[in-house]
Amino acid sequence: MLEIKGLTKRFGGLFAVNNLNQFVEEKEFLGIIGPNGAGKTTLLNLITGYLTPTEGTISFRGREINGTPPYRMCRMGIGRTFQVVRPFAEMTVLDNVATGALFARPERHSVAEGRRLAQRPLELTGLWELRDLPASALTIGNKKKLELARALATGPQLLLLDEVMAGLTRGEIDELIVVLRHIxxxxxxxxxxxxxxxxxxxxxxRVMVLNFGEKIVDGSPQEVISNPLVIESYLGKEIEEGSDAA
Ligand SMILES: Nc1ncnc2c1ncn2[C@@H]1O[C@H](COP(=O)(O)OP(=O)(O)OP(=O)(O)O)[C@@H](O)[C@H]1O
Ligand SMILES: [Mg+2]
Structure with missing residues (x-):
């Protein structure tokens, strides 16, 4: 579905992503981990057109998409969330998600239609009951869910998530795991x-590990957490199930 070849992004002398080769299969669930500053968010920004690669190519379903602007990426079926949540603070929860639905559809649609399309993502993320609140009134946990609901409303075939779990309580994390399984x-x-x-x-x-912009491992979750390079660069120590790195 997605194929990345020789992808490099340089900021001055810094290689935020360095000669990365990676593929993502249709219907796959790929995890991306790595230390702070490893280039994870930069990679997402490259795939979604927020950044232009210094070198390399990105293909989506066989078509090169380098340099395609974000709104076109969205209409091609690539959705994303942002690490730092960006709700429209004054708008209601419902209208935030309706905006996502309307943005993704090039044909003209009414606001009412956008609101109708927002219902399922809001139900799926557990925000339906909160739909009439302004987005600014939500807890950080619910703002993260709103971010996910808005991305879902664009009808993505490929969904890119940047730390949607950060700042959530344990209970909220467990809920969101179930939501992601459904999606x-x-x-x-x-x-x-x-x-x-x-x-x-x-x-x-499958899990890919980035470090200093380079892929150090790509394999099954079990292979990855027992890999010595991953333990050294990221996990710090052999982790026990249920513990977190960083
Ligand atoms: N717009 C930019 N201009 C200059 N340097 C940048 C820019 N964006 C990112 N960087 C640098 O590129 C490197 C990779 O950053 P990136 O945000 O992709 O890391 P990350 O893996 O997402 O980290 P984190 O886990 O902290 O979110 C870092 O050294 C960062 O400072
Ligand atoms: Mg990041």
């Missing part, structure tokens, strides 16, 4: 950046 079971391909290693291990079919 994946619905046929959405997911790439998830996350520092909570136990969450990545529970959800991912």
């Amino acid at each position: 994946h079971a619905d046929g959405v391909t997911i790439c998830m950046i996350e520092h909570l290693v136990h969450v990545i291990m529970q959800l991912s079919q």
Whole structure:
């Protein structure tokens, strides 16, 4: 579904992503981990067109998408969430999600239609009851869910998640794991950046580890957490199931 070849992003003298080769299969759930500053968010920004690669190519379903602006990426079926949540603070929860639905559809639609399309994502993320509140009134946990609901409303086939679990309580994390399983079971391909290693291990079919912009390992969750390079660069010590890195 997604194929990345020789992808490099340089900021001055810094190689934030360095000669990365990676593929993502249709319907796969790929986890992406790595230390702070490893280039994870930069990679997502490159895939979604927020940044232009210094070198390399990105193809989505066989078509090169380098340099495609974010709104077109969105309409092609690539959805994302942001590490730092960006709700429209004054708008209601419902209208935030309706905006996502309308943004993704090039044909003209009414606001009422956008609101109708927002219902399922809001129910799925557990925000339906809170739909009439302004987004600014939500807890950080619910703002993260809103971010996810808005991305879902764009109807993505490939969903890229940047630390959606950060700042959530344990209970909220468990709820969101169930939500993500539903989304994946619905046929959405997911790439998830996350520092909570136990969450990545529970959800991912395959895990890629980045360090200093380079891929150091790519394999099954079990292979990855027992890999000496991963333990040295990221996990710090052999982790026990249920513990978190960083
Ligand atoms: N717009 C930018 N201009 C200059 N340097 C940048 C820019 N964006 C990112 N960087 C640098 O690129 C490197 C990779 O950053 P990135 O945000 O991709 O890391 P990350 O893996 O997402 O880290 P974290 O886990 O902390 O979110 C870092 O050294 C960062 O300071
Ligand atoms: Mg990041």
